[in-house]
Amino acid sequence: MTAVENPAPQQDSTTYRPSPVQRLLPFAIAAVVPFILGATTENVNFWWKALITVVVLAVVARMAWVWTPRGELTHREDMRLWRTPSDRSWAAVTVFGLLVLPFILASDFTPPMDFPWATWFAVVNLVLIFAMGAAAFNLLVGYSGQISLAHVAFLALGSIVGGIVGVQWSGGNMWVALPAAALAGAVVGAISGLPALRLKHLYLLLATFGFHFVMMLVWREYLQEYFGFVGIRFKGENSPRIASWLHWLPGIDPDDNGEFIITGQFRWYWVLMPITVLSILFMVNVVRTREGRAFAAVRDRDVSASLLGINVARSKLLAFALSSAVVSMSGVLASFYIGSRGEDSFNVQTVLNYAIIIVVGGFSSIQGAIFGSAFFWFLPEWFKWAREELWIVRDIDFLSDYPSEIDLAIKGFLVVIILMFKPDGLAGLWKDVKGWIGRSLARRGP
């Protein structure tokens, strides 16, 4: 047997290990600067703040890029969430962007051409809620390959748990309702996943769709039993608040009546953003664990997976339970954020909306859910603006006569076109753009 000459691993100057401080510093800067910018409300012009923002963004991204371990990586380094310089710098920029965004949206800055800046805050909050639900949907349908249309059923379950635990028992305590909904979602989700042990593809889709109708029946009965036709009110005396023993926390100054009620877009953003980011990070991490890899193995071929020693039944049920728990939590958040839930809050169209979100965003990628829900909510706002303000478009009567119908048609055409020509959706497009930027930067190098 002839020995194949392997090149010896290079242990020279290309190997680089930053210190822990260097690894954390860009994220620390990204986390602190937005609050300093937000706190300086007076004396500083908006444009100055914008300039500082851009400069800090560039600095943070550059630091995260440079201070990434390079060369021969250990296994531990190789398995990290943000592995490459570009991953780490995008992560740092995202942290900065998420923290600085509410201050920009809450400022009284009027953008050019009357672009509807202020209403976009509401859209951003909705995007956060929907991104959480859609990412969980993607984890189940795209990543684990268990086709389910029972998604909206779990949003309804979230509203039911929110109604029982959050409104009837505790009068607006969302903080108890959230874990309760996660627990209920996990249990009911595992039950709804039982048909997956025997059915596949099309038949599983139909069975879960049946579960949707059963849940709708439960929802309607629950509403009629306790709330009547007006539906559940999650606002007013039922809106969530921060308990008085937590008022010492920074950034919380109670209202005149001594309470801190979570209302208004700015406060809601600080509730929704951390929950969404944490749950999405949680799902991204699940995919990297042993259980997550088992999901993918079961998706590709469950019989082979069982031969590899994976407990297929456990894996399928776990996927259903995890996804449903997160969806139920997003259901609670949506109920409290929107403020009321009635009989017609959930229907088949809502199922389709989530399908549109994950298709447009990119099938089977969790960040696609974020792109998709952003697209889903921003598109109508943008078209509304375009119909009223945009130069030639505002003169076309046809567009302003049928606003919602044309939005619907555009969404349908987008789904068809994306599935036909770009099956990995906006997430795939984003990957292409990043690759293109990276290549053009590299070409310019020495």
Place this chain on the structure above:
Amino acid sequence: MLLAFGNFTADPSVNLQLLIGGLALGAIYAVVALGFVLVYKSTDVLNLAHGEFLMLGAYFALTFLISENLNFFLGVFVLLLVMLVFGLLVHYGIMRRMVGQGFFAIVLITLGIATIIRALLLIFYGPTERARLDLLPQGSFEVGGATVRYVDLIIFGVVAACVLLFFLFFKYTRLGLHMRAVADDIEAAAAMGIDPDKVYAMTWAAAMVMAGVGGLLFGHVTGAIDRSIEAIGLRAFPAAVVGGLTSLGGSIVGGLVVGVIEQFANGHLGTKWREPVAFSVMFVVLLVRPTGLWGRKDLERV
């Protein structure tokens, strides 16, 4: 108690009326299920847009038969011709590129088509509801204290004729043989000189024509023609699945079974139990026989 049950009644004439209503509903389900089965049998596509196709058929029937006031047979001919062209359009425009894609991607693209059809119908016909069609005989007669509408009998006859027609078509014609061959193994069929593209196009055209027939018939029994009639597509799912998604005769049996069960649930338990009961029946059938009562069984190789 959370779930309130309705009153059970033992009055035989009421039950007879429910049975007849259930059979009528089941005939409609069978028409719709036949459309699902046609597409699934030869192209392996679960067409979630079939309800919208049917709605398209109903609105076109409205245009050709009521607004344009064509002769009944000429109008039906034009309607079916237009639907056929739309079917070819669906295949050559969209579905042709999706052959070989993942199962869920194809399901989602049919949802996209459904959304487009709904939006376009809203734009061109508006949200106002129209009166239902009244071209077929409207009267009824009494049997044992229960009324039977002529329309229901006609629907029943049309469904039976369609099933027979398709059965003969699949069994004895060359194109039918090609369709079965492509459904069985597309690569082997292509190697034998069959053009799968053409076969798929014919399948979509046939499904659209079936949706045209369904729209015309359903337009006679629905309360009013508006955009909510697309829901019949979803409600007919249990019927198609109970019969087996690859069985033509199964669709008619499944339609009748689910229709009768649903109508009894509707009469004795209340309207809200209609869909849960129908889907539960489907669920139980799936657990016992995973491909429906007469569905084709697939072997899985590793």
